[in-house]
Amino acid sequence: MSMRMTGMFSGMDTESIIQELVSAKRTKVDTQKKAQTKLEWKQDAWKDLNTKLKNLQSKYIANMRFSDAYSKKTTKVSNSSAVSVITGEGAVNGVQTLEVSRLAKTAYLTGGKIQSSKEVTALTTLGDLDATLGDDFSGTITVGAGDKQKTLNIDKNTSISTVLNTMKEAGLNASYDAGQKRFFVSAKTSGEDGNFSITSGDASGQKALKMLGISYDASAESTGKSDDEAAAHYTKGQDAEIYLNGAKFTDSTNVFEINGLTFTALSATAPGETVTVTTEQDTDGIYDMVKNFLKEYNSVINEMDKLYNADSAKGYEPLTDDEKESLSDSEVEKYEKKIKDALLRRDDNLSTVNSALQQIMSGGVEVGGKTMYLSDFGIDTLGYFTAAENEKHAYHIDGDSDDASTAGNADKLKTMISNDPDTVISFFTSLSQKLYGKMTDLSKSVDGYRTFGNFYDDKKMKSDYEDYTSKIKELEKKLQDYEDKWYSKFSKMETALAKMQSNSSAVTGLLGGS
Incomplete structure (x- = not known):
């Protein structure tokens, strides 16, 4: 410069x-x-x-x-409290009848309350529950769940925690509530195949089961209510059973997938009641x-x-920064909108x-x-x-x-x-x-x-934009050079005038001018 x-x-x-x-x-x-x-x-x-x-x-x-x-179908049921239905792609249009005979159940054991006046925790042993148990006390407890059989050798040092772990190893859900002093045991899946047993073939084992409140007869389901807190209550697992168009279907869960429809049994129907299931095009x-x-x-x-x-914006061009300074923000926005609306x-x-x-x-x-x-x-x-x-x-x-x-x-x-x-x-x-x-x-x-x-x-637009960038850069360089050229010329003129003025002053001084 x-x-x-x-x-x-x-x-x-x-x-x-x-x-x-x-x-x-x-x-x-x-x-x-x-x-x-x-x-x-x-x-x-x-x-x-x-x-x-x-x-x-x-x-x-x-x-x-x-x-x-477009192959969407919908299914309506006459009793939505008894069954819900999801319509799949393969469902066939038509009207069907359905009866829900029974719902699936999960095998569940609610243990009897452990009879002890002391606090009973997961670390409590059989010896803690009965101080008369001697070192010669021994036996076995067998937990059976499906094909799994787990046998636990017991003695007076066997803890509640150890019994729980044996149940879990047999594939059951098991917990102990210290506040209620009860075991709670259930199968991991519903249905008949989930039935389980907790038994012993010897007197010591049977005594231990009674002490722990988990002695029961797996072949006979507990029914009704009982005031005996020490009694265990066992609910048998059972399969759900429905009749669709008179044909019997069973499943370990309450969900049945049949011919493109997924039925979920919610409650048993009343004797003689029939639910109407209508599948049709989802208009x-x-x-x-x-x-x-x-x-x-x-x-x-x-x-x-x-x-x-759009209306023509002929004569309208984007504003420079200098041009924007003379307008308000709203005026600039309105002006630019006129251009933008007409771009296409x-x-x-x-x-x-x-x-x-x-x-x-x-x-x-x-x-x-x-x-x-x-x-x-x-x-x-x-x-x-x-x-x-x-x-x-x-x-x-x-x-x-x-x-x-x-x-x-x-x-x-x-x-x-x-x-x-x-x-x-x-x-x-x-x-x-x-x-x-x-x-x-x-x-x-x-x-x-x-x-x-x-x-x-x-x-093409991207390429054109880049071309503008190059061209603007080139023009700005030429503009700068052109501006510098004129500043140089005027600077030389000023310098020459300065010298002339200096020389003139010197001559005047020699001639005695003032």
Whole structure:
């Protein structure tokens, strides 16, 4: 940078003169910066629209092009307190009868209260419970759960904790409540196979079981209530049992998976009571799928129309920092919005995508040898003079309670789903396949212009943006050089004038001037 000298000797406002001289070149820099800013805003506008297009394709259209997406069924039961039903893909339409004979039970032992006036903890031994047990006291306790058999050798030093561990090793859930002085033991699974036994074949073992409150007869289930706190109560495990269409089914749990339906027994039905199970096409599910798709499609197509038909912003350019200083924040925002709203006005890519979608949606689809249209299902656009601005290509469903424009019309779509679901499914499957294929073509990768999955020339825009950056850098360098050149010239002029003034003063001094 050249040395900058003000007009000290010339009396000229060199700063202002130089700024005027370089203003034309600075305008070139600003012009490129403004163009780059508009390109950046345009990229952002396309990114936002591109996301919505991709969402329409991936979230709705991609799914609806397969007939399985529409094969939704629902099952209703006449007594929901007795059974609940989940409908699977393989469920068959029809009406069935169901009876719940009994629910599954889990084998459970509630131990009798240990008869001791002392505190009884997990560390308490048999000898602590009965001080008369001598060193010769010995025996065995056998815990059987399914195929597992665990035998514990006992003596007066055997603790409650050791007995608990033996039960757990046999595959049972076991705990001891010191506050209640009781064992609580259960099988890990419900059903008959979960039944277990805690027995002893010798007198010492039997005595130990009684002392611990876990002596019981596994072959006989305890029933009713008992005031005897020392008595153990055992509940046998049992399988659930249901009758579907007269056929008997049993399971260790209350859940039955039968022919595409999952039944969960909740309570036994009364003698002679029959639950009606009705499986049918989920008309609401198919209707909602179509409705949600159209809602998303309308949102995208309306936005594309709005962007394409936007008012012109001719004469509006992004503001420089100096220009912004003279305006308020709200004025700047309003000014820039005018430009941003018009960025995709008459955009070629936008027109191509918009037209392609409209063409497929308004076109026919062959179903069973017959060409059908959306209008055949009570779906159509509003009249040109009825539709709101930039909503002329949006579709409305007759009878849609959420649509004020068509809510009063007969609900043709829902009727067709109920009466002829195959035709509805076939039509929308084919329509979605066409849309998906066209959108995939429109978002293919194009060398130098577009990356896969984008509906606009993202590569080209990025390249153009980088070109602006290089060009702006080059122009700013030229501007700086040009400015430095003029400062250098004026500095030399000032220096020359300074010398002339100095020489003049010297001559005047020699001649005796004052």
